[in-house]
Amino acid sequence: MRIVLVGPPGAGKGTQAVRLAEKLAIPHISTGDLFRANISQQTELGKLAKSYMDAGNLVPDEVTIAMAKDRMEQPDAEGGFLLDGFPRNVSQAEALDELLVTEGIKVDAVLDLEVPEEEVVKRIAGRRLCRNEPSHVFHVTYSPPKKEGVCDICGGELYQRDDDSEETVRKRLEVYHTQTEPIIDYYKTQGLVVTISSLGPVDEITQRALEALKREKAEQ
Template identity: 40%
Template sequence: MRLILLGPPGAGKGTQAQRLVERHGIVQLSTGDMLRAAVAAGTEIGKKAKAVMDAGQLVSDDIVIGIVADRIDEPDAKAGFVLDGFPRTVAQAEALEAMLAEKALKLDAVIEFKVDESKLVDRIVNRAEQAKASGQPVRKDDNPEVFVKRLDEFRALTAALTPFYRERGLLRQVDGMAPMDTVTGEIAGILAETVA
């Protein structure tokens, strides 16, 4: 099972990716998590990514594609994976398609989270408050100003992925504003139809 979860920041992709991991025994390939791990480890790629992420910008395609290509080759990804936060651009989507073809792999589905963007800022503020209340660190991208900038970048770059994947017959949509369990159910229905 090889999936992409597509949608703006704060749409609930990370939560649903975790549920897919638990239910299907696949791995979540979150470029955000992989990049944060590289930053924490102080790797060369991590140092490059840190400056870009701290400014609320997206890291370059070559950094992200390199991380994803290596990760797909790891043994725990053989049973399948869910990509969360990648691809972000049509160029990345094309590179992913080529990379998978070289490995004789293909995507099963691309699930787009449809959301009311005007309500996402409130969701992010709540997420930051919950993290503080539980003593967890607040993600830098949970700052409302940084978040709004990321939302603008999403609209400018990532929105083009909807027609890209629709043309390939892979795109399915769920209501990202629905309760978490409802979204999980919608995704399960999609997978029952699309994954052999």
């Protein structure tokens, strides 16, 4: 299957992407990994992306799309792939459709991980990291340390990242609603969107997603 994974920050996309890709035996293609790989390997696209990033500018859609195209053309993606973090806006979704048409293939399903906004804020703003390396992660509600502010594992100081503050999380949600959420409506017109709740244990969410994708495939 060729799947696009969408959902707000804190919906658990990264966790579910890895699990679903493994279960479905398809590669997990994330925007972050694409950028890191191209930059570390000093590809032409990587150098171009880095030039924008070093200047403090957003990497243009066409560069991101070119990276995704190159990755989707790798042999391990012939039988399908799971896109995580791409497309990020409607113009990228349109470009992806055009790209796939030239290859004679299409997106099979768009998996939308749904989670209430206040739960997103609670999940991210409650996260605490250990300052020591490797950094261990705790959560003030879901996995609190035995002693507040102290890592259970190494005794290091726990802290909240600046971009995990409630104010920053709400700004990230605004960006998601403005830029990324419209792709759900875009794909709904094609009858491709499968929405599931991203609440509950990780294993249950994975199973929920697999069953929803199976139903979607059977209906096509």
